[in-house]
Amino acid sequence: MAKNGFTTTIVHSDRRASVEHGAIHKPMHPSSEYAFADSRELAAVFQGKAGFTYARQGTPTTAALESKISQMEGAAGTVSFATGMAALAATFFTLLKAGDHLISSQHIFGNTNSLLGTLADLGVSVTMVDATDERNVAAAWRPETRMVFTESLANPGTQIADLAGIGQWCKEKNLVYVVDNTLVSPLLCKTKEVGATLIVNSLSKHIGGHGNALGGAVTDTGLYDWSHYPNIAEPYRKGSPTSWGLTQIKKKGLRDMGGTLSSEAAHRLAVGAETLSLRMHKICANALALAQALAQHPKVAKVHYPGMPDHPQHERARQLFGGLFGGLMGIELADDIDVFDFLNRLKVLALATHLGDNRTLVLPMAHTIYYEMGPERRALMGISDNFLRVSIGIEDAQDLIGDFNQALA
Structure with missing residues (x-):
């Protein structure tokens, strides 16, 4: 066969x-x-x-x-x-x-x-x-x-x-x-x-x-x-x-x-x-759409996503991952935004520590997983106080973009 x-x-x-x-x-x-x-x-x-x-x-x-x-x-x-x-x-x-x-x-x-x-x-x-x-x-x-x-x-x-x-x-x-x-x-x-x-x-x-x-x-x-x-x-x-x-x-x-x-x-x-391929294609499409939208937002300082042309390993990702770029991104909010106030305004994204889920999840890294490392080690790793980890899910892309926009408004 x-x-x-x-x-x-x-x-x-x-x-x-x-x-x-x-x-x-x-x-x-x-x-x-x-x-x-x-x-x-x-x-x-x-x-x-x-x-x-x-x-x-x-x-x-x-x-x-x-x-x-x-x-x-x-x-x-x-x-x-x-x-x-x-x-x-x-x-x-x-x-x-x-x-x-x-x-x-x-x-x-x-x-x-x-x-x-x-x-x-x-x-x-x-x-x-x-x-x-x-x-x-x-x-x-x-x-x-x-x-x-x-x-x-x-x-x-x-x-x-x-x-x-x-x-x-x-x-x-x-x-x-x-x-x-x-x-x-x-x-x-x-x-x-x-x-x-x-x-x-x-x-x-x-x-x-x-x-x-x-x-x-x-x-x-x-x-x-x-x-x-x-x-x-x-x-x-x-x-x-x-x-x-x-x-x-x-x-x-x-x-x-x-x-x-x-x-x-x-x-x-x-x-x-059994549905890994179906989910991953949707997740990758959502992630790229969200990354492109947030990269243009004045209250977002930086978007870390391999699908963006300015990512240091963008071409490597394209070659290794078959033209898809995964569902993980890092988002740095502008310094004048209180990260907790922003997170509490989200309506669609779930505040949870997990990755690769059907739901889009967001976590403030400096205050959670990397808290015990201390500020010096976090600085060496590029983890600022306003650094968010976002694991993209299978929701409708416009709902994810809209949720960020209303929380940043």
Whole structure:
């Protein structure tokens, strides 16, 4: 059968996997444990054969969702987690050891920044660089460097890393290359094509899309030969080396750390994923229309959106994301506007901390997620007191533009 398109593949993913009774969705499996008629079969699953024993290490429902994510990313395999942060934590803590060195983009989500601080406290050296230029990443290399991490689109400043350049350099250095693809989704950014080893997605965001379930995933593209990676434990050095890294992440991240995605959440996320393409096209169209309108408003000091020609990485975004530019933007209001008074006047936008939802969400960054960093660190990151993060939804574009206009009036 000819290869189908993105949406057709995801919509029919469960059905083509021979779901019981001809159901079009994989059913939700709430069982905590799974029994065996043959004790040898039970032992074989514990020793590495595919199967289910205890729900902390996955269920048929989470496995079906993982299959969808792997198909979206064109990748070799996926492990799901309770949240995107659990997926990131499992990646870092299971693959890095004290004495190792990690190079990270400095333009990353605040909670991820905090996580890297914890990693440093445990003996992993972390160097933060401006990843919009591969040369900055290369300049930070040390003999003990094991991994490079970046986001495909930075939150909230919308900087876009030199994904392809970094990927090529990591290949030459034989480094594990981790890309958080949450904010543009597998639809826009084909992260495997830029050489990523591992792709992290917060499933709570665009993939789920409906604000009704938390989840995260780590996907292995199959490009990396883990036999060259020194931190893989001996029990996981079995079979093809391309699977060793993901096996260790799954065993340590689920079995040892317990960051397990529930079957109920997995089912909701899997159904939400079916409309990812439809939602993202609407979201991207809304975002561009709003950015263009606000860029002309006298009470808006600056609009940060990759779809605008004056964005520093506009052309890179066009090439990487297939002519779409995502649903995240940063908006700096004029200095004489009280940010809280403005926010309280909004009628359509929701004042909430989330991203990739069907609803448009707005948050004052300096006073919320980045508050603990202090004014000096915020200034280095370009987060002013009047900096708003806006996650665009699927509403009617004119309603979003009108809501900003009336609140700024």
